[in-house]
Amino acid sequence: MSETSQFNLPLIQSSQAQKHVTVNEALARIDALAQLRLRSVNTNSPPATPTQGDAFAVPVGGIAEWSGMDGTIAIYANGGWVNVLPKSGWRAWVEDSSCYHTYLGNQWRAEQPYQVINGAAFTPAVFHIDHTITAGADNTTADIIPSHSVISAVTARVITPIITDGASSWSMGVAGASGRYGSQYGLALNSYAIGLTGQPQAYYADTPLLIEPETGAFVSGEIRFAVHAMIPVPPDAV
Structure with a gap:
């Protein structure tokens, strides 16, 4: 096992050199995910000047450094982008829409009081x-x-x-x-x-x-x- 099951945090391996690199990456992911705040769930290209800790939900069609990250959370950490696959039920504040979203049915949905995984809501x-x-x-x-x-x-x-x-x-x-x-x-x-x-x-x-x-x-x-x-x-x- 090289990663944790919930946040995909990298684990230190036996006799690993430069353990601090792995620890710092894990801490950066925890910092971004523990109180999840997404800049956007609709932007498919990374910002030109990201800030440490920026997190985006990458939609279908991710480009540039987000190519191949469709459906994941892209986190800017230690000078580069790392990605984590969200799990059903994760909740995030989305800054550009100013509301909470929940990850259901393989997509981020603006929260509704009564909503099921297939999108039906009242x-x-x-x-x-x-x-x-x-x-x-x-x-x-x-x-x-x-x-x-x-x-x-x-x-x-x-x-x-x-x-x-x-x-x-x-x-x-x-x-x-x-x-x-x-x-x-x-x-x-x-x-x-x-x-x-x-x-x-x-x-x-x-x-x-x-x-x-x-x-x-x-x-x-x-x-x-x-x-x-x-x-x-x-x-x-x-």
Whole structure:
């Protein structure tokens, strides 16, 4: 046995000369892998001026000094690149995407709360827009609810006071379901809305929100909306 099974750390052999070289290489790998931080999982060529300890997940098509390292972690240590094959379940912070990834199914995947090895997942997400109110009896926002999503709530915050012609409050819903996400919301700056669905609501097409004054008409104002969704992700292609 010349390497450890987990991190592929080189082992000192019997009667080996210059043992410090092997020890230093092993320490460099531990330093990089024990709290794994990857610069990227999408870059296929090494940086021109790497820094000691830099680590990259090499995708298919590694070139230059990464040629032949596809699917491994390339670590810059002691003036050169060494590579380690990751194991299922390894976790790393990926700097260029600012999120944790897990190694599953022979690839690095951005972490999802519920995900299996073949890529299927149920992903929480929040979609947001700022809507400037136009004068009229009602307003329709841009499409904010994504197709094939399950919505648990829609929230909102008044970021410019709402001016109306005769209304003291407003409601929030969608076409065909006026007020689905609540009514009697305030007009003043920082008034907020929390519109919960009685049970999760599925949408099968990109959908805008519909807002309406309780009476009269809108004149002006601005509202910040957030849609709280769960997005199903199918298994990977085969």
